[in-house]
Amino acid sequence: AQSVTQLDSQVPVFEEAPVELRCNYSSSVSVYLFWYVQYPNQGLQLLLKYLSGSTLVKGINGFEAEFNKSQTSFHLRKPSVHISDTAEYFCAVSEIRGNTPLVFGKGTRLSVIA
Amino acid sequence: EAGVAQSPRYKIIEKRQSVAFWCNPISGHATLYWYQQILGQGPKLLIQFQNNGVVDDSQLPKDRFSAERLKGVDSTLKIQPAKLEDSAVYLCASSPGAGTGSREQYFGPGTRLTVT
16 A cells, blocks of 8 residues: 655745745655645646656646655645645655556645735 | 546435435546545545546455446446545546556546545
8 A cells, every 4th residue: 555645734934035845755656646736626636657767757837746765755846836726735656667646745735925 | 638527526425325426537538437535535436437437446345336438438326325434525537548658647626425
């Protein structure tokens, strides 16, 4: 079984400042890693994913994440945030085998302050 | 391409009543998921379909929840009878399916259920 821990439930940050949202996972098998964003009253939208290859993954809206296998982490970063980045961010994993469902963390609420 | 469609978007019912949610996945997607998202938590899988067969329903409370995916396209999720703790957002997602190489799941807007 897998589990995902998002270490911060809320992260306030000033506009144009950098941000890092932390994610650690636990799994006995190899996994794929994902970050999703959820805007109010909307479904989840994929920001980026790590399947294989380069451990630095670039996604939409200027976000990037780095897979660290030794630390079982997949932290999300953005060098300069905008007001429009205010949302809930979810880290998720799924087993590499088959077409397994996603296991999500509890989410991190990013609030960008003008 | 059209995204995952869900209806209704909002539903308020009293406890012990029944309710049904509908999902239409992206055309051609073989795999369909229903997730439950309780306020303040991440989504949790309820059931996964591959075409019209159930792959995983281990976390579905089968005494009150049921789901079907007739003809391998649309799906309905039913709760009967509802309890207060069923208040949540119910998310439907679809993906192309095993063997396609795509692991991305596409989510619908969700149905927000309030049980009073």
